[in-house]
Amino acid sequence: xxxxxxxxxxxxxxxxxxxxxxxxxxxxxxxxxxxxxxxxxxxxxxxxxxxxxxxxxxxxxxxxxxxxxxxxxxxxxxxxxxxxxxxxxxxxxxxxxxxxxxxxxxxxxxxxxxxxxxxxxxxxxxxxxxxxxxxxxxxxxxxxxxxxxxxxxxxxxxxxxxxxxxxxxxxxxxxxxxxxxxxxxxxxxxxxxxxxxxxxxxxxxxxxxxxxxxxxxxxxxxxxxxxxxxxxxxxxxxxxxxxxxxxxxxxxxxxxxxxxxxxxxxxxxxxxxxxxxxxxxxxxxxxxxxxxxxxxxxxxxxxxxxxxxxxxxxxxxxxxxxxxxxxxxxxxxxxxxxxxxxxxxxxxxxxxxxxxxxxxxxxxxxxxxxxxxxxxxxxxxxxxxxxxxxxxxxxxxx
Numbered sequence: 001x002x003x004x005x006x007x008x009x010x011x012x013x014x015x016x017x018x019x020x021x022x023x024x025x026x027x028x029x030x031x032x033x034x035x036x037x038x039x040x041x042x043x044x045x046x047x048x049x050x051x052x053x054x055x056x057x058x059x060x061x062x063x064x065x066x067x068x069x070x071x072x073x074x075x076x077x078x079x080x081x082x083x084x085x086x087x088x089x090x091x092x093x094x095x096x097x098x099x100x101x102x103x104x105x106x107x108x109x110x111x112x113x114x115x116x117x118x119x120x121x122x123x124x125x126x127x128x129x130x131x132x133x134x135x136x137x138x139x140x141x142x143x144x145x146x147x148x149x150x151x152x153x154x155x156x157x158x159x160x161x162x163x164x165x166x167x168x169x170x171x172x173x174x175x176x177x178x179x180x181x182x183x184x185x186x187x188x189x190x191x192x193x194x195x196x197x198x199x200x201x202x203x204x205x206x207x208x209x210x211x212x213x214x215x216x217x218x219x220x221x222x223x224x225x226x227x228x229x230x231x232x233x234x235x236x237x238x239x240x241x242x243x244x245x246x247x248x249x250x251x252x253x254x255x256x257x258x259x260x261x262x263x264x265x266x267x268x269x270x271x272x273x274x275x276x277x278x279x280x281x282x283x284x285x286x287x288x289x290x291x292x293x294x295x296x297x298x299x300x301x302x303x304x305x306x307x308x309x310x311x312x313x314x315x316x317x318x319x320x321x322x323x324x325x326x327x328x329x330x331x332x333x334x335x336x337x338x339x340x341x342x343x344x345x346x347x348x349x350x351x352x353x354x355x356x357x358x359x360x361x362x363x364x365x366x367x368x369x370x371x372x373x374x375x376x377x378x379x380x381x382x383x384x385x386x387x388x389x390x391x392x393x394x395x396x397x398x
Contacts, residue, residue: 069136198258225240362376
């Protein structure tokens with residue numbers, strides 16, 4: 001067995017030895033979730049653990065984010081590993097002993113696991129610090145779900161002196177313990193929008209005397225759905241989704257003055273990201289004005305396109321194959337979800353990849369953001385080993 005494989009076997013053994021510690025950490029974070037930009041207690045706990053490991057820490061985003069730095073023996077290239085820390089406004093329905101103690105808030109996207117796995121990797125790398133030639137930066141970032149955290153972390157210097165970055169995310173699509181990555185675009189750009197349509201309210205039995213904003217909104221929504229289906233090349237990927245709507249609340253027979261709806265725009269090219277909102281406004285101009293209403297369109301640009309560097313993605317494939325075997329590693333198709341890891345990848349070469357946590361035999365099949373979302377904790381050791389091995393491979397070429 002070569003030195004490289006011996007090193008990976010050692011990392012896997014160390015990760016296996018930390019299995020219960022990492023599971024306990026994941027469950028601790030799961031019990032105490034905090035939504036975006038409220039991650040103060042989570043950050044304090046992460047800082048406490050890193051300090052016990054002898055890793056230098058710095059608090060960012062007004063105490064919501066944590067930056068750890070494990071010093072190598074001499075200056076040179078520095079690698080960063082990133083985990084997100086925020087939970088979602090979801091009421092949990094798992095019924096597990098470690099259920100959320102914060103009603104209406106849940107780690108329904110695996111960020112509890114991300115934190116635990118990265119801390120596990122920090123434990124392994126901390127034990128191997130004498131072998132490190134360069135620095136390793138551990139980024140624990142708030143507010144991924146709202147697209148605000150990474151941008152703020154970068155703005156406050158999280159990537160200062162960093163030459164590359166890896167970021168792991170769990171996947172309920174991939175089988176437990178398997179890995180998926182893709183070179184180039186891997187996650188869509190994602191922007192939010194709100195539309196408010198104003199008409200003229202009145203009596204439900206006398207609609208001709210008013211301007212019904214609900215009917216206008218319904219027509220606008222239907223027409224907006226034709227943008228992707230009839231104006232975008234079928235081999236390109238884009239999505240316009242209306243995810244919320246509100247109109248009327250006074251009575252069954254009162255036409256309201258206004259109606260509002262909002263959603264997301266997702267695309268896999270910069271050109272589509274630019275043109276889709278413009279086309280939406282053109283449609284709203286035509287539909288709303290033709291039906292005697294007025295409107296306001298508010299676009300909130302949140303998630304740039306997530307693009308993996310080709311060489312860094314190749315490192316993920318090679319390290320994962322050496323650790324787990326080729327049969328457990330796949331080149332996946334780009335996904336239409338969005339991730340603010342894109343802000344890091346705009347600044348330094350990096351790769352964002354997925355660790356499977358699906359296990360149908362255990363009933364772990366629900367998608368992220370679902371109140372029954374869960375992970376197969378057997379996969380946690382794999383994530384710990386991947387984080388540690390990727391850092392070492394980048395810095396030492398082991």
